[in-house]
Amino acid sequence: xxxxxxxxxxxxxxxxxxxxxxxxxxxxxxxxxxxxxxxxxxxxxxxxxxxxxxxxxxxxxxxxxxxxxxxxxxxxxxxxxxxxxxxxxxxxxxxxxxxxxxxxxxxxxxxxxxxxxxxxxxxxxxxxxxxxxxxxxxxxxxxxxxxxxxxxxxxxxxxxxxxxxxxxxxxxxxxxxxxxxxxxxxxxxxxxxxxxxxxxxxxxxxxxxxxxxxxxxxxxxxxxxxxxxxxxxxxxxxxxxxxxxxxxxxxxxxxxxxxxxxxxxxxxxxxxxxxxxxxxxxxxx
Amino acid sequence: xxxxxxxxxxxxxxxxxxxxxxxxxxxxxxxxxxxxxxxxxxxxxxxxxxxxxxxxxxxxxxxxxxxxxxxxxxxxxxxxxxxxxxxxxxxxxxxxxxxxxxxxxxxxxxxxxxxxxxxxxxxxxxxxxxxxxxxxxxxxxxxxxxxxxxxxxxxxxxxxxxxxxxxxxxxxxxxxxxxxxxxxxxxxxxxxxxxxxxxxxxxxxxxxxxxxxxxxxxxxxxxxxxxxxxxxxxxxxxxxxxxxxxxxxxxxxxxxxxxxxxxxxxxxxxxxxxxxxxxxxxxxxxxx
Numbered sequence: 324x325x326x327x328x329x330x331x332x333x334x335x336x337x338x339x340x341x342x343x344x345x346x347x348x349x350x351x352x353x354x355x356x357x358x359x360x361x362x363x364x365x366x367x368x369x370x371x372x373x374x375x376x377x378x379x380x381x382x383x384x385x386x387x388x389x390x391x392x393x394x395x396x397x398x399x400x401x402x403x404x405x406x407x408x409x410x411x412x413x414x415x416x417x418x419x420x421x422x423x424x425x426x427x428x429x430x431x432x433x434x435x436x437x438x439x440x441x442x443x444x445x446x447x448x449x450x451x452x453x454x455x456x457x458x459x460x461x462x463x464x465x466x467x468x469x470x471x472x473x474x475x476x477x478x479x480x481x482x483x484x485x486x487x488x489x490x491x492x493x494x495x496x497x498x499x500x501x502x503x504x505x506x507x508x509x510x511x512x513x514x515x516x517x518x519x520x521x522x523x524x525x526x527x528x529x530x531x532x533x534x535x536x537x538x539x540x541x542x543x544x545x546x547x548x549x550x551x552x553x554x555x556x557x558x559x560x561x562x563x564x565x566x567x568x569x570x571x572x573x574x575x576x577x578x579x580x581x582x583x584x585x586x587x588x589x590x591x592x593x594x595x596x597x598x599x600x601x602x603x604x605x606x607x608x
Numbered sequence: 609x610x611x612x613x614x615x616x617x618x619x620x621x622x623x624x625x626x627x628x629x630x631x632x633x634x635x636x637x638x639x640x641x642x643x644x645x646x647x648x649x650x651x652x653x654x655x656x657x658x659x660x661x662x663x664x665x666x667x668x669x670x671x672x673x674x675x676x677x678x679x680x681x682x683x684x685x686x687x688x689x690x691x692x693x694x695x696x697x698x699x700x701x702x703x704x705x706x707x708x709x710x711x712x713x714x715x716x717x718x719x720x721x722x723x724x725x726x727x728x729x730x731x732x733x734x735x736x737x738x739x740x741x742x743x744x745x746x747x748x749x750x751x752x753x754x755x756x757x758x759x760x761x762x763x764x765x766x767x768x769x770x771x772x773x774x775x776x777x778x779x780x781x782x783x784x785x786x787x788x789x790x791x792x793x794x795x796x797x798x799x800x801x802x803x804x805x806x807x808x809x810x811x812x813x814x815x816x817x818x819x820x821x822x823x824x825x826x827x828x829x830x831x832x833x834x835x836x837x838x839x840x841x842x843x844x845x846x847x848x849x850x851x852x853x854x855x856x857x858x859x860x861x862x863x864x865x866x867x868x869x870x871x872x873x874x875x876x877x878x879x880x881x882x883x884x885x886x887x888x889x890x891x892x893x894x895x896x
Contacts, residue, residue: 496725498721498725499725499727501693501695501719502719502721502725503727503738504713504715505693505695505713505714505715505717505718505719506715506718506738506739506786506790507715507739507741507790508738516727516730516738517727520727520729520730521727521729523729596770597728597729597730597770597771597772598728598772
């Protein structure tokens with residue numbers, strides 16, 4: 324036994340040496356990757372700048388310098404901040420509610436055979452509706468203020484989280500539940516120490532795929548009818564052929580999605596640190 | 609007599625069980641912790657037929673015995689353990705545990721599955737402590753139990769590791785002490801050393817016996833390895849092909865503590881192994 328333990332330690336020490344050697348190589352490789360990435364983006368922006376006005380009309384594609392200028396004026400005047408704030412509010416209410424209810428219902432379906440049998444076809448049918456098509460209806464029901472957009476954000480977020488959580492529940496390994504129950508785990512402990520951690524990879528997939536969709540929900544709602552918000556801002560700018568402003572709006576949306584995803588990624592890393600991470604599968608042949 | 613008090617309410621039967629247990633240990637007769645009586649288990653096959661896995665099995669296990677169950681693969685050895693644990697319902701007969709009929713989950717047994725099945729999201733320490741219920745164990749007792757078993761299994765220093773970071777042998781040890789830590793009177797083991805290499809296997813068999821010598825809980829250990837079955841057991845139960853039945857029961861007349869690494873030289877091994885092999889050979893011939 325002692326022998327085996329020391330073997331294991333030797334093995335892990337060997338692995339550490341190999342990792343540090345690979346570390347130097349990886350570091351150089353990382354630098355190279357970053358360099359190429361910057362070069363490609365820089366080249367693209369440069370090409371865009373040159374093309375605009377020389378080969379293609381600026382009102383069609385604007386240009387990086389014009390977009391930057393628009394962005395600065397937009398933020399200086401406070402206009403853009405106000406629009407972004409409204410859109411953020413819609414997401415900040417609709418997204419978490421959709422996430423929690425989606426996870427909750429997915430969990431409930433997984434726990435209750437009866438519930439699943441009754442509602443599964445109904446949920447699948449509802450899922451068949453292109454949900455953004457419901458946006459006008461939400462405007463009719465909830466007015467042109469933020470609540471109609473909150474509704475659309477909720478709808479898009481909810482289904483993705485529901486389906487992923489439910490999929491996680493269905494593939495849950497029964498043996499973990501059996502073992503936990505044999506060891507005396509009752510409802511609370513079973514739920515929070517066994518089932519939820521076991522399905523958490525699925526839950527996080529749901530949350531992260533629903534992030535861009537929540538932003539889409541808000542924008543679609545604002546496209547249909549609104550007086551404020553980034554979607555409204557984009558639509559108005561496009562109507563007036565202020566192409567630079569359209570791009571500014573798109574960039575703001577992109578930043579919102581990236582920020583939300585980064586936060587979710589941080590939480591996911593912490594929550595799933597027990598998983599052995601394999602980032603890339605290598606296929607040798 | 610057992611049937612009579614089974615009909616009474618829980619409280620009565622449990623007090624009766626307690627007194628029975630006390631008298632049994634003094635008299636040394638009928639001190640049975642598990643009684644499997646005429647148990648049949650049939651499964652529904654995908655094409656709507658039934659497949660009888662176990663046919664009218666009878667088996668008594670006294671307190672403190674180390675029983676191994678051997679049989680051809682797929683004969684329903686694991687199913688028998690699942691029935692004792694109450695994980696799956698019976699088709700016929702009944703199983704008494706400490707004198708009362710097993711209905712629903714039997715939380716008084718420890719279970720060590722084929723694969724380690726440690727909860728991958730908990731650290732080794734948290735896994736081992738999982739069954740140490742806060743109502744039964746104070747914080748100190750919990751801590752003490754944890755240290756004791758982790759030391760016993762040679763896993764100190766790895767308390768904060770996640771199962772994915774442990775080797776197969778370490779995971780196996782952790783899985784076993786997880787079942788031992790909360791001190792269930794009976795531990796059911798379903799081919800726990802099956803997937804391990806021969807060396808690790810022997811080391812773990814040796815450790816298991818050493819740990820067992822300290823408390824001598826009842827162990828029902830399923831295996832398909834005849835050497836393992838004889839080396840560990842007080843009694844070996846041999847099962848037949850499906851529909852499985854108990855073919856024979858062999859007493860293993862070897863002294864304890866045993867030396868797993870030189871088990872072949874120990875007196876009584878050859879005799880028990882020879883008898884077991886004879887039965888098995890017969891069983892294989894029938895199959896052909």
